[in-house]
Amino acid sequence: MDPLIRVDRISKSYGSHMVLNDISLEVRQGEILAVIGPSGAGKSTFIRCLNGLEQVDRGSVTVAGQPVTSVTSVAGRVGMVFQQFNLFPHYTAIDNIAAPLRTIKNMPRPQARDRAAELLESVKLADKAGQYPSTLSGGQQQRLAIARALSMSPDIMLFDEPTSSLDPELAHEVFDTIQALARSHMTLLLVTHQMNMVKNFAARVLFLENGAIFFDGTFDALTADADPRIRQFLKKIYP
Amino acid sequence: MSLDFSFLIPYLPQLAAAARVTLTIGVFSFVLALAVSVLVGVLRSGRLPWIVNFLLGIYVEIFRNTPLLIQLFFIYYGLPTFGIVLTPVTAAVIGLSLNSGAYMSEVVRAAISSVNKGQYEAAFCLGYNRYQVFLHIVLPQAFRIALPTLMNYFTTMIKETSLVSVLSIAELTRVGSQIYARTLSPFEIYITIGAVYFVMTYSVALLCRWVEKKGIKWTP
Ligand SMILES: Nc1ncnc2c1ncn2[C@@H]1O[C@H](COP(=O)(O)OP(=O)(O)OP(=O)(O)O)[C@@H](O)[C@H]1O
Ligand SMILES: [Mg+2]
Numbered sequence: 001m002d003p004l005i006r007v008d009r010i011s012k013s014y015g016s017h018m019v020l021n022d023i024s025l026e027v028r029q030g031e032i033l034a035v036i037g038p039s040g041a042g043k044s045t046f047i048r049c050l051n052g053l054e055q056v057d058r059g060s061v062t063v064a065g066q067p068v069t070s071v072t073s074v075a076g077r078v079g080m081v082f083q084q085f086n087l088f089p090h091y092t093a094i095d096n097i098a099a100p101l102r103t104i105k106n107m108p109r110p111q112a113r114d115r116a117a118e119l120l121e122s123v124k125l126a127d128k129a130g131q132y133p134s135t136l137s138g139g140q141q142q143r144l145a146i147a148r149a150l151s152m153s154p155d156i157m158l159f160d161e162p163t164s165s166l167d168p169e170l171a172h173e174v175f176d177t178i179q180a181l182a183r184s185h186m187t188l189l190l191v192t193h194q195m196n197m198v199k200n201f202a203a204r205v206l207f208l209e210n211g212a213i214f215f216d217g218t219f220d221a222l223t224a225d226a227d228p229r230i231r232q233f234l235k236k237i238y239p
Numbered sequence: 240m241s242l243d244f245s246f247l248i249p250y251l252p253q254l255a256a257a258a259r260v261t262l263t264i265g266v267f268s269f270v271l272a273l274a275v276s277v278l279v280g281v282l283r284s285g286r287l288p289w290i291v292n293f294l295l296g297i298y299v300e301i302f303r304n305t306p307l308l309i310q311l312f313f314i315y316y317g318l319p320t321f322g323i324v325l326t327p328v329t330a331a332v333i334g335l336s337l338n339s340g341a342y343m344s345e346v347v348r349a350a351i352s353s354v355n356k357g358q359y360e361a362a363f364c365l366g367y368n369r370y371q372v373f374l375h376i377v378l379p380q381a382f383r384i385a386l387p388t389l390m391n392y393f394t395t396m397i398k399e400t401s402l403v404s405v406l407s408i409a410e411l412t413r414v415g416s417q418i419y420a421r422t423l424s425p426f427e428i429y430i431t432i433g434a435v436y437f438v439m440t441y442s443v444a445l446l447c448r449w450v451e452k453k454g455i456k457w458t459p
Contacts, residue, residue, distance in 0.1 A: 053360055075366035086361035089459050090379045103375055104366040132457040145361075152365055 002065070004029045004155065004187055010049060010059030012211075019045045020056070021211040027189070029155075032182050034202035034219075035191045038233060042211040043191045047158045050189065051078040064155060076104065079149030083161040085141045087133040093144050094120060094129040097151045104152070119147040123177050139170030143177050150181075157181065159190040163197070195238035207233070244427050250418050257414035258435050264328065264410060265397040265439075268335035272396065273389065275340030280347025285373075295344075302341035307402055310334050315406050331403035335396060343392050350385035351377060383455050390447035394440045401436070411435060 003026035012020040019042045027033060035043050048054040049061055052071040061068040068074050088096050097116035101107040107115070120126050123143040125136075133141055142162055149157060159178065163171035175197060182188060182201045192198060198205055198219055205222050207215035207230060215222060215230060223234065247254075283295050302310065315330035325333065354377045362372040404413035415432040419425050 051364060053364070071360075071363040072366075072368070075364060078364070080361075080364040082357060082361065084357055086355075086357035088358065088361070088376060090383070090457050099375065100362075100365045100367070103371050134458045148365070 003027055004031075004064055005050060006060075006062045007050070008060045008062075010056040010061060012045060012049065012054065012057050019211050020049065022059070023211070023213055024059075025206070025213065025216075027187060029187055030185045031204060032188045032202050033190065033204045033206060034198040035189060035206045035208060036193070036195075036198060036233075036237075037206075037208035037214070041208040043208050044160050045211075046208060047160060047189055047191055050156075050158060051075075051080055053080070076152035077155050079152060079154035079157045081142070081145050081149055081157065081159045081162050083164050085133070085138075085145045087141055087145055087148070089133050092130050092132055093125060093136065096133065096144055097148050100148065101151055115151065119151055120144075122150075122180075123147045124173075137170060138166045139173040142166065142170075142174045146174070146177055146181075154186075156187045156189070159188070159192070161191050161193065163192070163194060193237055195234075242427060243424075244431065246422055246424065247418070247427065247431060253414055253418070254411070254431070254435065257409055257411045258439065260328075260408065260410040261397070261400050261412075261436075262439060264331055264335070264403060264408070265393075265400045268332050268339065268400070269393050269396045271332065271336035272339035272343055272392070275336060276343030276347050276389070279340065279344035280351065281378075283344065283348050284351040298337075299341045299344055302338050303345075307334065307338050307399065308405065310338055311403060311406060327403075327406040327408045331400070331406055331408055335399060335403065339392055339396055339399075343389055346385050346388045346392075347381065350381035353384055354380045380459075383457075383459075386451055386455065387447075390444075390450065393447060394443050397440045397443055398436065 005025070005027040007023060007025040010020055010023050011018065023046065035047065037043055045054055049056050050063070050068065051074055052061075052068045055070070063074050063078060066074060066077075088099070091099050094113060094116045097119055098109070098112040101112040101115060102109060105112075117126065117129065120129055123146060125140060125144055125147070128136060128140060128144075133144065136144065146157075146162075162178065163174050166174065171194070175194075178188070178190070178197070179201055190197065190202065202219060205215070205217065205219050206213050207222065209229060215225060215227070217225075222230065223238075225231070279295050279299065283292055283299075311331065311334040314334045315325060315327060318325065318330075358376055358380065359372055362376045367376065400410060401412040404410060404416070407413065411432055415428055419428045422428065
C-alpha cells in the first residue's frame with residue numbers, strides 16, 4: 001500500500017539557519033506518530049510543512065498522492081490543532097464548526113448546525129454550543145478546536161503541542177479526546193513534550209534534533225536507546 | 240455682572256435651525272468618512288498593485304498633514320479654478336469626510352493588521368480562501384477592535400463642524416456669532432452655543448456606547 005504521507009528529502013532554512021535538514025519520512029494510513037525533541041529542533045516547522053503552512057526550500061511532501069505546494073492544496077484533508085487553539089472568537093462554539101461548513105462546503109444552515117452539534121457532542125461540549133470561546137476553559141477550547149478540524153473530515157490530523165498551554169487536569173480532557181481519535185484509525189501526528197501521551201498511544205516516535213530525524217521507532221525502543229542525546233533528553237522530560 | 244438669557248428667546252428658532260444644520264453636516268460627513276475609511280483601510284491592507292497603495296497613501300498623508308481649514312478653503316474656493324463649483328454645504332461635507340476618512344482609514348488598517356496570524360492559519364487549514372478569510376474571519380474581528388475609536392471620531396466630527404462656519408453656512412457657530420454681533424452679549428450667547436454642542440456631542444457619545452454594547456456580544 002502506498003504511504004498516506006510521503007516526505008522526500010525536505011530542507012528548509014530561515015536565512016542562514018537550517019531548520020529542517022534533508023528529512024525523509026513515510027507515514028501509512030492509520031499510523032500514530034509522536035514527534036518529540038528539544039525546543040528549536042524544528043518540530044513545529046516540520047509538521048507545518050506537511051499541510052503547506054510552511055513552504056519547503058528543497059524536496060517534496062505528498063499527501064495521498066497530492067503534492068503539498070501550499071496550504072490550499074490539502075486544506076481540509078489535513079486537519080491542524082494549534083497550541084494556542086486559534087478558535088474564531090466572534091463565533092459561538094457551534095458556529096466555530098458550522099460557519100466553516102457553510103462557507104467552505106456550502107452546506108445549508110440546518111445541516112451545518114446538525115453536523116456541528118454532532119461534533120460538539122463527540123467532544124463532550126454539547127452544553128456549550130451557544131457560548132463564545134472566551135467563556136470556555138482552555139481544555140474546552142482545545143476540544144472545540146479538535147472538533148472544528150474534524151468537521152472537514154480530514155484524512156490526517158496534526159497536533160502541535162495541543163496540551164502545552166493547559167493545566168494538567170485540563171490537558172487530560174484533551175488527551176482523552178485525542179485518544180478517542182486514535183482508536184478511530186485516524187492518521188495522527190502529534191508534537192508533544194508529554195511522555196504519557198507518547199507512551200499511551202503513539203506506536204511510532206520520531207525524535208527530532210537540529211532539523212533531522214535522529215530516531216524513528218517504538219516508544220520502548222526509544223527508552224531502551226543508549227544514545228546519550230536521547231538519554232539526556234528523556235531524563236529531562238521523562239525522569 | 241448680571242446674566243440674562245431672556246434676550247435669546249426670539250433667536251431660539253434660528254438656533255434650533257442652526258443646530259439642525261450642524262447635526263446634519265456632522266452625521267452626513269461621519270457616515271461618508273466611515274465609508275471612505277473602510278474602503279481605504281481595506282484596500283491598503285490588501286495585496287493590490289503598488290500604484291493603488293501609493294495613491295491612497297498620498298491621499299491619507301495629505302489630509303492628515305495639512306490643516307482642515309485649508310482643506311475646506313481649497314475645496315470651496317480652490318476647486319472652481321478647475322471648473323468644480325460646489326455649494327458651501329457640499330464642500331463642507333466633502334472636506335470633513337475626506338479629512339476624517341484619512342484618519343479613520345488608519346484606524347481600520349491598524350485594526351485589520353492586529354488580527355492574529357493564527358486566525359489566518361486556522362482558517363486556511365480548514366479550507367477558507369483568501370477572500371473568505373478576510374470577509375468572514377478578519378473583518379468582523381477588526382470591526383470590534385476599530386469600533387470604539389471610530390465612534391470617538393463621530394463626536395470629534397460634530398465639534399469640527401464649527402470650522403465650516405468659514406464657508407458662510409448657517410450652522411451653530413456662525414449663527415452664534417451673528418447673534419453676538421446683534422446683541423453684544425458674548426458670554427450668554429457662547430455659553431448657550433457651547434451647551435448645544437455639548438448636548439449633541441454627549442448624545443452621540445451615549446449612542447456610540449450603546450452601539451458598542453449591543454453590536455458586539457463576544458470578547459477576544
Ligand atoms: N518564521 C521564522 N523565522 C525565523 N526563524 C524561525 C521561524 N520559525 C521558526 N524559526 C526558527 O526555526 C527553529 C525551529 O523552530 P520550531 O518552531 O520548528 O521548533 P520546535 O521544535 O517546534 O520548538 P519548540 O519545542 O520550542 O516549539 C527555531 O530555531 C526557530 O527560532
Ligand atoms: Mg514548536
